[in-house]
Amino acid sequence: MLTKFILAVCISVAVSETIDCTGQHRYSATGTGYYPADDPIEGGFLDRQGHPLHTLQDFLDGKASWVSVAMDRYLHLPYGTHVCIPELNHKYHRVIPFRVVDTGSAFSHKGYGRIDICTRSQHDSYDNTINGHITLVFH
Template identity: 65%
Template structure:
C-alpha cells in the first residue's frame, strides 16, 4: 500500500488527480526543542523531514502533522496541489506527526515541516490548502 500511495503522488498531475479532497488551513512548523514546535522527531520517534530537505533531494517525503484521531493512518501520503504548483513538481507529504492543536480538527488543519523559523512564514503554506488523499 505504501508503494501505491507514492505512485498516487508521483504519477499524477500537479493538480493531484483522483483521490478524496479536503479543504484545510495550512501552517508550518520546524524542528526545534521547545514546547511550541515539539522537538526533532515525529510521533513515532523518527527524524522530521523538512520540505527543504525534500526539495534538496535529502528526504523521500515531507513530514506533516494532523489530527491523529481522524482515522488517518501513520505514514499516509497526501498530495497538495498548491505546494506542487509553487515548486513546479509533485511533492510527497506524509502524515507522521500530531499535536494538541490538531485534536478534533479532522482533515481541516495541517502543519507542514520546514527547515527553520524564517521559512515557517511561507505564504503558500500559511493559507488555504487542498489535501488530496489516495
C-alpha cells in the first residue's frame, strides 16, 4: 500500500512540474482570444506565413499538434517560437504547446505583455482563463 502511495505522489509531482512549465524566461501577460474568421478584426484563417491557424479546441480534440498564438512583431520572435502557459495547462490538465505564428496591429509595441490565443469560435474566445492574467514561459 505504501509503495502505491509513493508511486502516486511521484507521478503527481512529475505531472505537476510539466504542466507548470519549465523555462528560463517568464513574463506576465494579458491574454485574449481570437478565432479564424473572414473578418478584418480577426484576421482571416491563415497565420503570418499563410499556414492554417491551429485552434485550442482542435488541439484538445486531437486534430492539431499545437495551438497558434499571436504576439508583438517587434519582439522579432522566430516563426514557430514555443511558449508554455501554465494557467491553461492546469485548466485542461495537460501540457498544451503554443507557437507564436501570428501577429496583428493590436500587439504593436506591447512586448511580452500581450498574447492572443487562437480558439475555434467567437464563443470560445471569451474563455475567462484566456482573457485575463497569464504567464508566458519561453525556453
